[in-house]
Amino acid sequence: CIQMALQAHHDVIVLNPNDNFMNLNMAKKWNSLLTQNIESSSPKMAQTESFFSLQHPPQCFPKRYSNTPEEHMAYIWDYFISKTEGKDVAFIVHGYGGLVFMDLLVRRKWEVMSKVYAVALIDSEHHVGHQLGSDVQLLAWVKHHCREWVTSPKPLDKPAASVLKNQFPMVSAGTEKYHLAPSSSLQSIFKYLQKALKAKTTINFSRMPIVTRSSTKKKQSA
Known part of the structure; x- marks a missing residue:
């Protein structure tokens, strides 16, 4: 995963939320x-x-600032990720990591929503209803910025049914084994991240004001 990220010219930070003591x-x-x-x-x-x-x-x-996975995530976000110059951040989370990310999203709502462009979840243990509640903004954000790969007998990337409402897209990881899901879905995940980043860049570019000769004259006369 790290090698693929570096080859795609991403910077990488690896969190270790399970190491609490x-x-x-x-x-x-x-x-x-x-x-x-x-x-x-x-x-x-x-x-x-x-x-x-x-x-x-x-x-x-207990380790300082890492007593729990949630505390570790918040600490790394506050002192490292949020301070990076890059404005395009993506997360790949597995299992309980999905729950931890949703906790961060609730804690640092506006920061995360403005800095993170995509989240790839793998067999996540999060619960949208319990964690995000009825926050319309958060529900809309996860629907458009998250995708989950779940263990399934279906071929890779085939749609998987979602039990929860207001859930984001779920697709098959191409395996029924939990420990194989990350490696099985990795190629698909990076394609998703690349597509999401391209879409974000296109939207940002389309919103940039177009400078014309007439608009320049108006600005100077003002």
């Missing part, structure tokens, strides 16, 4: 091992690791 014991252990010249393939090291795990249960602490 720090294991203090493991952090101390690996820092100690890094200062020593110990080969990672050593059987003795493997035995030490097992013994260490049994004698010292993990001490996990």
